[in-house]
Amino acid sequence: MRPDEPAAILAPHPYAPAPYRVVARHAETPDTTTLVLRPVAGGAGPAVAPGQFNMVYAFGLGEVAVSVSGHDVPAGEIVHTVRSVGKISRSIGAARPGEVLGIRGPYGTGWPMAEAAGRDVLVVGGGLGLAPLRPVILELLRRRADFGRVEIIVGARTPSDLLYTGELARWRAREDLRVQVTVDSAGRDWYGDVGVVTRRLPDARFDPAKTVVFACGPEIMMRKTAEALAGLGLPESAIFLSMERNMKCAFAQCGHCQFGAAFICREGPVLSYARLRPMLAVREL
Amino acid sequence: MMAPAAPPGGSPLGEHPFLRGLDPEFLRALQPLARSREFATGDHLVREGDVAESLHLILAGKVALELVNAERPRLTVQTLGPGEVLGWSWLVPPHRWRFDARALKPTRTWAIEAAGLRALLEARPEQGYRFLLRLLPVVAERLEHTRIQLMDIYAP
Numbered sequence: 001m002r003p004d005e006p007a008a009i010l011a012p013h014p015y016a017p018a019p020y021r022v023v024a025r026h027a028e029t030p031d032t033t034t035l036v037l038r039p040v041a042g043g044a045g046p047a048v049a050p051g052q053f054n055m056v057y058a059f060g061l062g063e064v065a066v067s068v069s070g071h072d073v074p075a076g077e078i079v080h081t082v083r084s085v086g087k088i089s090r091s092i093g094a095a096r097p098g099e100v101l102g103i104r105g106p107y108g109t110g111w112p113m114a115e116a117a118g119r120d121v122l123v124v125g126g127g128l129g130l131a132p133l134r135p136v137i138l139e140l141l142r143r144r145a146d147f148g149r150v151e152i153i154v155g156a157r158t159p160s161d162l163l164y165t166g167e168l169a170r171w172r173a174r175e176d177l178r179v180q181v182t183v184d185s186a187g188r189d190w191y192g193d194v195g196v197v198t199r200r201l202p203d204a205r206f207d208p209a210k211t212v213v214f215a216c217g218p219e220i221m222m223r224k225t226a227e228a229l230a231g232l233g234l235p236e237s238a239i240f241l242s243m244e245r246n247m248k249c250a251f252a253q254c255g256h257c258q259f260g261a262a263f264i265c266r267e268g269p270v271l272s273y274a275r276l277r278p279m280l281a282v283r284e285l
Numbered sequence: 286m287m288a289p290a291a292p293p294g295g296s297p298l299g300e301h302p303f304l305r306g307l308d309p310e311f312l313r314a315l316q317p318l319a320r321s322r323e324f325a326t327g328d329h330l331v332r333e334g335d336v337a338e339s340l341h342l343i344l345a346g347k348v349a350l351e352l353v354n355a356e357r358p359r360l361t362v363q364t365l366g367p368g369e370v371l372g373w374s375w376l377v378p379p380h381r382w383r384f385d386a387r388a389l390k391p392t393r394t395w396a397i398e399a400a401g402l403r404a405l406l407e408a409r410p411e412q413g414y415r416f417l418l419r420l421l422p423v424v425a426e427r428l429e430h431t432r433i434q435l436m437d438i439y440a441p
Contacts (some may be wrong), residue, residue: 126439195430277413
């Protein structure tokens with residue numbers, strides 16, 4: 001099809017974002033905000049799998065890749081948690097209810113929820129890495145009877161950097177899952193754990209032979225977690241990590257997100273440790 | 286609370302993960318140096334600068350390792366729980382604690398008298414070597430974790 005043929009002109013451009021209106025916002029921490037958005041055109045949103053990401057556009061500035069941290073497809077609602085670190089993410093994080101952002105997506109692979117059915121599930125989220133795991137946790141709770149033991153380990157820089165504190169408290173109060181929270185440092189008013197997330201693994205209750213692990217966070221945290229879990233007897237194929245690379249086009253055309261032979265935007269961001277381990281061992285890849 | 290009961294013919298110290306599997310004869314020699322200690326929430330197990338008189342093996346509870354700096358609020362850099370070991374200042378001259386350790390909940394430990402323990406390790410070098418082979422991985426792990434924390438990996 002030639003680009004000037006009518007069908008090509010009418011087809012949505014792959015880079016064109018759809019306008020979404022901010023309907024709610026919640027300041028998680030001083031630099032991290034959760035936004036709830038709905039299509040300006042109304043109706044249901046596109047199907048989203050836990051673990052996928054969108055390109056979120058601040059009009060006039062540009063777009064960044066942001067993990068989906070919640071969704072309600074029939075209502076068209078999409079939830080994004082954004083940390084303000086650059087010009088674009090600061091603008092997105094500052095968006096108020098009523099303002100319009102652009103969204104295109106979702107892109108990438110999701111967490112393999114089907115593989116988790118009938119098995120123990122260990123979720124390890126560090127820092128902002130908890131955001132793409134939130135839909136996993138919500139799905140695990142929604143279909144709780146379909147899974148074995150559910151263990152959640154959350155790491156953060158300090159107690160005041162923890163995300164979703166209200167939900168964390170509700171999850172911790174439940175008896176059908178176990179949540180461990182640890183921070184890198186804390187003041188005297190913190191009575192929880194202090195230390196790296198891998199220190200919490202020996203306390204997690206799961207059967208290594210029938211467990212699936214979903215982990216997201218800083219790369220070194222995921223690598224150390226995967227190494228520790230492999231040491232506890234988990235097969236590398238049962239450990240899934242969500243990788244972060246520089247997404248631009250988000251559909252495997254530009255190569256900005258290439259990680260070895262993998263395009264993280266299309267084959268990831270969720271990949272098995274069995275596939276990632278050789279690449280994670282290569283410095284500066 | 287009573288100290289844990291000794292298994293028949295053995296030392297109750299051997300029930301602690303740090304000592305489990307060590308030579309029973311060495312554990313029996315260690316037993317007279319140990320006493321059960323209890324700490325209420327908020328109690329200090331040790332304070333920075335104090336003589337490190339004991340090795341604490343944590344049996345129950347939770348302990349915060351705190352750095353004290355007059356110009357800043359106290360900072361908890363690690364918490365320890367059951368089965369873990371509190372510090373090695375008792376072994377390394379000048380045998381003074383380098384941090385505060387405070388109970389975050391009711392905590393129970395085996396406190397092993399440091400001077401006696403050092404003498405025992407000196408007098409029984411082979412068993413002392415086995416003992417230090419248990420301690421060194423604790424030191425190495427805490428050093429590695431401290432390095433990771435130093436990277437401030439969750440910072441933007």
